[in-house]
Amino acid sequence: MKIEVRLFATLRENRGKVLHISLNDGETVREVLNQLNISPEEVAILLVNGRDGLIDTALEDNDVLSIFPPVGGG
Amino acid sequence: MGGYIGKIIRVDLTNKSFKTEALDMELAKGYIGGRGLAERYYANEVNPMVDPLSPENKLIFATGPLSGTPTPTGGRYMVVTKSPLTGTIACSNSGGRWGAELKMAGYDMIIIEGKSDTPVYINIHDDEISIKDAGHLWGKVTSAVTKELNTELGDKVKVATIGPAGEKLSKIAAVMNDIDRAAGRSGVGAVMGSKNLKAITVRGTGKVKVSNPERLKEVVAACNKKIRENGVTGQGLPTYGTAVLVNIINENGVFPTNNWQQSTFHGAEATSGETLAEKYLVKRVGCYGCPIACGRHCKVDDLEAGGPEYETIWGFGADCGVSDLGAVIKANYWCNEMGLDTISAATTIASAMELYEKGYIKPEDVDGVPLEFGNADAVIEWTKRMGEREGLGDKLAEGSYRLCEGYGVPEFSISVKKQELPAYDPRGIQGQGLAYATSNRGGCHVRAYLISPEILGLPEKLDRFSLEGKATWVKIFQDFTAAIDSSGLCLFTSFAMGAQDYADMYNAVCGTDLTGDTFIEAGERIWNIEKVFNLEAGIKPEEDTLPTRVLKEAIADGPSKGSSAKLNEILPEYYEVRGWDNRGIPSEEKLKALGIK
Numbered sequence: 299m300k301i302e303v304r305l306f307a308t309l310r311e312n313r314g315k316v317l318h319i320s321l322n323d324g325e326t327v328r329e330v331l332n333q334l335n336i337s338p339e340e341v342a343i344l345l346v347n348g349r350d351g352l353i354d355t356a357l358e359d360n361d362v363l364s365i366f367p368p369v370g371g372g
Numbered sequence: 373m374g375g376y377i378g379k380i381i382r383v384d385l386t387n388k389s390f391k392t393e394a395l396d397m398e399l400a401k402g403y404i405g406g407r408g409l410a411e412r413y414y415a416n417e418v419n420p421m422v423d424p425l426s427p428e429n430k431l432i433f434a435t436g437p438l439s440g441t442p443t444p445t446g447g448r449y450m451v452v453t454k455s456p457l458t459g460t461i462a463c464s465n466s467g468g469r470w471g472a473e474l475k476m477a478g479y480d481m482i483i484i485e486g487k488s489d490t491p492v493y494i495n496i497h498d499d500e501i502s503i504k505d506a507g508h509l510w511g512k513v514t515s516a517v518t519k520e521l522n523t524e525l526g527d528k529v530k531v532a533t534i535g536p537a538g539e540k541l542s543k544i545a546a547v548m549n550d551i552d553r554a555a556g557r558s559g560v561g562a563v564m565g566s567k568n569l570k571a572i573t574v575r576g577t578g579k580v581k582v583s584n585p586e587r588l589k590e591v592v593a594a595c596n597k598k599i600r601e602n603g604v605t606g607q608g609l610p611t612y613g614t615a616v617l618v619n620i621i622n623e624n625g626v627f628p629t630n631n632w633q634q635s636t637f638h639g640a641e642a643t644s645g646e647t648l649a650e651k652y653l654v655k656r657v658g659c660y661g662c663p664i665a666c667g668r669h670c671k672v673d674d675l676e677a678g679g680p681e682y683e684t685i686w687g688f689g690a691d692c693g694v695s696d697l698g699a700v701i702k703a704n705y706w707c708n709e710m711g712l713d714t715i716s717a718a719t720t721i722a723s724a725m726e727l728y729e730k731g732y733i734k735p736e737d738v739d740g741v742p743l744e745f746g747n748a749d750a751v752i753e754w755t756k757r758m759g760e761r762e763g764l765g766d767k768l769a770e771g772s773y774r775l776c777e778g779y780g781v782p783e784f785s786i787s788v789k790k791q792e793l794p795a796y797d798p799r800g801i802q803g804q805g806l807a808y809a810t811s812n813r814g815g816c817h818v819r820a821y822l823i824s825p826e827i828l829g830l831p832e833k834l835d836r837f838s839l840e841g842k843a844t845w846v847k848i849f850q851d852f853t854a855a856i857d858s859s860g861l862c863l864f865t866s867f868a869m870g871a872q873d874y875a876d877m878y879n880a881v882c883g884t885d886l887t888g889d890t891f892i893e894a895g896e897r898i899w900n901i902e903k904v905f906n907l908e909a910g911i912k913p914e915e916d917t918l919p920t921r922v923l924k925e926a927i928a929d930g931p932s933k934g935s936s937a938k939l940n941e942i943l944p945e946y947y948e949v950r951g952w953d954n955r956g957i958p959s960e961e962k963l964k965a966l967g968i969k
């Protein structure tokens with residue numbers, strides 16, 4: 299299956315903004331982080347299709363995964 | 373006692389006289405300073421039914437006990453009065469250096485009364501206070517006023533001033549200080565304008581006394597460490613400013629677009645904090661004593677200017693359908709020059725765009741600048757016209773509620789108690805919705821920033837669609853925020869610091885032994901006097917609500933599609949948590965327990 303990964307803020311450095319990644323069925327967000335060399339500690343907000351996700355959330359074909367480092371304040 | 377100077381200035385503009393008097397330290401014990409103490413003074417002295425723009429209204433500029441001390445972000449001051457926009461108590465908070473300078477000049481607060489018959493400014497230089505003619509400054513934009521006063525009085529003088537919008541009594545006028553910092557919300561600039569007071573200049577060469585300097589060093593070092601090591605205050609805010617929220621809020625599908633007709637924006641990336649940093653950022657700037665430095669300076673074409681903040685980018689960007697970040701920077705600049713609140717100015721233009729789209733405002737009314745969603749020129753041009761009350765800009769200067777009501781469609785105004793909502797759609801963030809509805813100054817995100825737990829996951833992640841526990845969260849955030857605002861520090865420190873940290877700093881500065889709990893309890897006391905004032909000012913309990921569109925329609929698009937506001941399910945629980953009756957009126961017992969009655 300293929301998913302879309304959107305990276306933000308400092309996570310874009312050397313990686314890009316939007317990536318398309320192939321995964322095996324049943325694989326989770328953790329595999330994506332591994333592939334992109336992002337350690338879980340760098341991640342503050344994880345969204346799967348705009349809804350709160352977790353490191354162990356299993357992904358499905360065409361999912362959109364958005365990953366943010368710690369940011370904030372309005 | 374350290375922290376407090378113990379002295380306030382009382383200015384009578386009608387008679388062009390002033391005197392200094394001792395600060396009421398008994399009141400300071402219960403209400404800390406800044407927002408809380410100024411509101412207590414205000415409520416004691418002013419009839420809640422006062423017309424906000426009449427000479428009988430008073431205007432207070434207040435610092436907190438920690439302003440001007442070595443604590444992190446000790447540069448803030450607050451403007452307290454009755455709002456001409458909402459009719460509620462107003463308390464607008466600003467950074468920069470002006471607040472710290474007032475403390476160093478030797479004053480905790482300035483209370484301004486009456487109305488001058490001609491334009492004046494107040495000049496404070498340590499012990500010397502004078503009321504001076506401002507005829508030559510009237511009509512001028514804020515940067516010109518600041519430059520002129522710095523030329524007359526010296527570079528080191530700090531200037532707080534209104535622009536043309538405040539002079540012309542725009543109900544969304546701000547007080548600007550240090551060129552680009554704003555006590556923005558609720559029309560406090562119009563109250564200043566109604567008194568013919570153009571500016572207050574301050575120069576202070578003294579020091580704020582600290583009760584326990586050794587202890588303060590330790591505590592400040594510990595707090596600075598927390599600020600440095602926290603992901604938000606140590607990394608996110610310094611690197612990207614507040615603008616980094618654009619993509620986060622849009623990815624969650626709660627980024628109001630085209631006057632809240634949609635909740636995701638195709639131009640989010642183009643107007644994001646990442647794009648701002650890549651294409652426009654010149655430098656980072658911080659307020660007095662701030663280790664975070666979330667402020668930005670940006671350049672577009674020949675213009676280099678402060679800002680823009682997240683809320684402003686959203687307002688002139690997504691809410692007006694504009695994906696040109698350069699235009700947003702320019703509109704922000706013109707808000708600062710005119711002395712307009714950016715949130716209210718931008719969202720009033722957005723509501724005018726909907727009026728135009730639906731045929732209420734006619735093409736012949738717009739003097740060559742169509743109020744079309746997505747028109748980048750329009751956000752710049754209409755900001756100027758609003759500031760000067762030119763043409764239809766005269767109606768826009770009244771804020772979105774009065775504008776839309778004039779066309780018979782108040783529901784196009786996305787406001788609570790007539791003050792425009794900021795950049796987060798509460799239909800997909802239920803706690804924030806409750807916070808908007810119950811805010812004591814009308815639509816506002818910084819009375820209780822539930823975005824922090826509901827979106828950013830701080831201090832812990834809450835489910836943004838759920839109501840569970842939210843009533844308590846909102847109450848605690850409201851109380852805690854009121855206490856922080858009263859201390860004289862910036863709310864952003866609370867991403868990294870807890871109640872005990874503030875109490876520790878307060879104790880070291882003032883020589884007291886407050887606990888984290890008593891600090892928050894002072895916030896609760898402050899929240900309750902605000903509510904009591906509003907009720908006495910004629911604000912009805914039913915006005916604790918959300919805009920019609922937000923209450924009645926579900927989110928139309930994006931990842932939060934279909935979710936709607938559940939305010940009515942949670943409001944009774946919130947009142948119960950507050951110890952108020954089921955209409956939201958504080959009970960006698962509660963007021964007694966808090967020492968208010």
Ligand code: SF4
Binds near residue numbers: 468864
């Ligand atoms: S965090 Fe930002 S707004 Fe707050 S004091 Fe620092 S620079 Fe000013």
